[in-house]
Amino acid sequence: MKGLVVGGTRSGVGKTVAALAVVRALEAAGRSVQPAKAGPDFIDPSHHAVVAGRPSRTLDVWLEGEDGLRRNYYRGDGDVCVVEGVMGLYDGDGSSTAMVAEALDLPVVLVVDASAGMESVAATALGFREFAAAADRDVEVAGVIAQRAHGGRHEAGIVDALPEGLTYFGRIPPTSDLEIPDRHLGLHAGEEAPLDPETLDEVAEHLDAEGLAALAREPPRPQPADDSQAASDSDGSxxxxxxxxxxxxxxxxxxxxxxxxxxxxxxxxxxxxxxxxxxxxxxxxxxxxxxxxxxxxxxxxxxxxxxxxxxxxxxxxxxxxxxxxxxxxxxxxxxxxxxxxxxxxxxxxxxxxxxxxxxxxxxxxxxxxxxxxxxxxxxxxxxxxxxxxxxxxxxxxxxxxxxxxxxxxxxxxxxxxxxxxxxxxxxxxxxxxxxxxxxxxx
Missing domain, CATH: 3.40.50.880 (Class I glutamine amidotransferase (GATase) domain)
Incomplete structure (x- = not known):
């Protein structure tokens, strides 16, 4: 199963909505999508399950180890796995989005807030790409999704400013219909506050589904698990x-x-x-x-x-x-x-x-x-x-x-x-x- 990571510049940039829109765009293009979440979150995956119609896989290097993470990834089912990141791309010492992308060797599409910028969107994405090399991280920032971006001149300014090697994969237009209410432990769960499917489908039309599908690639296969205890145990259990x-x-x-x-x-x-x-x-x-x-x-x-x-x-x-x-x-x-x-x-x-x-x-x-x-x-x-x-x-x-x-x-x-x-x-x-x-x- 091929996959890609939808990462963000920071918490609250709109990764969840962007990831759900990517799921819908790929499904509309005829792909079967397996959602996943970097990090130990329970709430974002509940939204994934509502939109994709299947449970989201939890991918966390700290909780599972690299081999366990890969085994969990490959227990998914679909043509393309869309992995939503956690916090900002490089944030988190236990299991950041970048660490998950490295463990799976998956490309990253960066969600950048474009509500008050054009060229600055490109500068931000370029900085995230170049930081990987400067920090000796094996992370490929392949392109951007412009969050809260209008069309016309606004979108054209973003596209024109992107340097070679950073692909524009579309935009998420500003709309209050895609805001998920929150409370003390984060967003409301998908069963409680599902996004309007028609609005999500309209947003998905602004994404390059074929480009995203072509970007996805297959991670390394995991080492076989020691499943002897999962069948019958030699100690008499x-x-x-x-x-x-x-x-x-x-x-x-x-x-x-x-x-x-x-x-x-x-x-x-x-x-x-x-x-x-x-x-x-x-x-x-x-x-x-x-x-x-x-x-x-x-x-x-x-x-x-x-x-x-x-x-x-x-x-x-x-x-x-x-x-x-x-x-x-x-x-x-x-x-x-x-x-x-x-x-x-x-x-x-x-x-x-x-x-x-x-x-x-x-x-x-x-x-x-x-x-x-x-x-x-x-x-x-x-x-x-x-x-x-x-x-x-x-x-x-x-x-x-x-x-x-x-x-x-x-x-x-x-x-x-x-x-x-x-x-x-x-x-x-x-x-x-x-x-x-x-x-x-x-």
Missing amino acids: RSARDVRVAVARDDAFRFVYPAVLERLRSRAEVVTFAPTDGDDLPDADGVYLPGGYPELHADRLAESPALSSLRRRAEDGVPVLGECGGLMALAESLTTTDGETHEMAGVLPADVRMRDRYQALDHVELRAREPTLTAGTGDAVRGHEFHYSSADVGADARFAFDVERGSGIDGDRDGLTEYRTLGTYAHVHAESGAFDRFIDRL
């Missing part, structure tokens, strides 16, 4: 589909990587349930609570029979893994930004409170202090954290991980553990091996 995992999936638990669900389904029977819709916890050998927005649905969550069932199952020794929003749901209580406190499952000794600004935003690395659901003693687990809540933990709280990078729960530790339950602020990817170890412990 259960083989694929011998166990059942209940996964929370509703408005409160939106944030799960497609690759995680794929890995779980390859090794177990997966049954989903919706706590905020009144679903009780189904019978299962293990439970996974992904991240999301429990703070926006705390009243409904508190009334759900699933929380009391979670407490009983946890006390009975059923393994429960909660990530970020899942950690919040497993706590004693959750206090929202308006000061309302709601009782949660009460499995983990912590009271969680929402704050006015984010408490952590970074790639993380955790080192296991003891055997736990996702790691053995001394194992390192890499992930990502982004949350506006803080947790006040009990004096008798036990932690499974020391934090080597990131903030964790208290700055030094993460992974509250009780019974066979683990709650962490870190989101991890299937390529980390954490979910294989989770299944092995059921």
Whole structure:
């Protein structure tokens, strides 16, 4: 599968809209498109899925490693993969857009804000191209998409100013119909605030679909994965589909990587349930609570029979893994930004409170202090954290991980553990091996 990267000069330049317009332009030209996102984001991929009609692949060097990233890329399905970048092209020490482009050897189309410039658009793109060589980075900035650009003289001025080697791939005209509302964790998800498809198609007509398709190229093939543990384990652990995992999936638990669900389904029977819709916890050998927005649905969550069932199952020794929003749901209580406190499952000794600004935003690395659901003693687990809540933990709280990078729960530790339950602020990817170890412990 060939691919290209839609990168940006900075955060907020309009990469998401540009990437979605590229998807629609390529589809209109008869190509099947696989969307992907550089970095650990969950929200932009939800918009990709709505527009492209298939899950977006998460591509992050820190979370997956270069070989894992390539394996995840090639699990996609399509003629062309459109990878939306994260932040500015070179920003981020854990896994920047440039690092993803290098790992996959994909060309970059740079989204440049043209709302108040013509020649300056060319100067900006040239600077981004030349920086790669100056910084000894193997990144090919092949051309530009002019964001918020008018036609006529404005567009002609941009095209005329571009030097040889920088191709003009079209423009995104200024339109309020393509603005995605945001909130504390970023943009609203695709299911909540989908872009108007007719407007997006009109915008896509201003892009050079054939030129973009011709630019795309095929990345290096990945090294084969060691999938022995994903079939049957020599140490006597259960083989694929011998166990059942209940996964929370509703408005409160939106944030799960497609690759995680794929890995779980390859090794177990997966049954989903919706706590905020009144679903009780189904019978299962293990439970996974992904991240999301429990703070926006705390009243409904508190009334759900699933929380009391979670407490009983946890006390009975059923393994429960909660990530970020899942950690919040497993706590004693959750206090929202308006000061309302709601009782949660009460499995983990912590009271969680929402704050006015984010408490952590970074790639993380955790080192296991003891055997736990996702790691053995001394194992390192890499992930990502982004949350506006803080947790006040009990004096008798036990932690499974020391934090080597990131903030964790208290700055030094993460992974509250009780019974066979683990709650962490870190989101991890299937390529980390954490979910294989989770299944092995059921």
